[in-house]
Amino acid sequence: MSFxxxxxxxxxxxxSASIDPTALIEAEVSIGRDVIVGPACVIGTxxxxxxxxxIVEHTVMGRNNDVHPYAVLGGDPQDLAFKGDPRGDVIIGDGNVFREGATVNRATQNGGPTRIGSNCFLMTCAHIGHNAQIGDRVIMANGASLAGHSRVGSRSVMSAHCAVHQFTHVGEGVMFQANASVSMHVPPYVLLATENTVVGLNVVGLKRHAEFDDEDRREIKEAFRAVYRRALGQPFSDVVNDLTGREWKPGARRFVDFVVDALNQTPPRDRGLCGSVRRARS
Known part of the structure; x- marks a missing residue:
């Protein structure tokens, strides 16, 4: 970071606020009582x-964010291998809300920064671990947690007390029911419950998605059914080959590409697909 x-x-x-001399406070920022802004931080307009x-350290925030009392952003990663390396960053976009007690850990040296998009809403005691990345308009309800190196796509909603395991990818537009947890990759636009269980499509979310028309939604449903409602005994490799060989509109194409990518990850991201088989190991 250079500023x-x-x-x-x-x-x-x-x-009463404490502002480190290496921090940058931009125009029209409001800083309340007993706030701490640590080294190498940027607080956007x-x-x-x-x-x-x-705001502990090495955190760059965009414009018009709202950080509530006792939220802690840019704290050390909760990683036993962490030895105090100061170079891990947190990068935050615009228009995000961090409610009381929300925590965002800065990155370890490897794996890129901890990154939050724009217009996200982290409710009370939500947690984003080191090197995790979330897209735009993600909602994390009370107590929802992302482990280190996990990823969550834009417009996903994590209900209260949900959890995402380290190195797990969650696609865009996913809806978590309360207390759901995942340790396998979750494709876009699905509804998730309990543990690693896809129970259907996020129909409400798809209807609200301005990019999609009826044909987009029909194709997404078709691709979903091919993956999760395939005939008993049908080899999953045959399903994947059929899906990748077809022309799809953008929404269904993102679903198919996510499935293929999830099944071809290498360790430590070799976590398989929720509700499906793991990629065969050689």
């Missing part, structure tokens, strides 16, 4: 840090 530290003259900073919010 010139300082506090913009239009920023409103409470006298129009962002509000409410009383007692903590």
């Amino acid at each position: 010139t530290p300082g506090v913009h003259p239009t920023a409103r900073v409470h006298a 129009g962002t509000r840090l409410r009383d007692r919010a903590i």
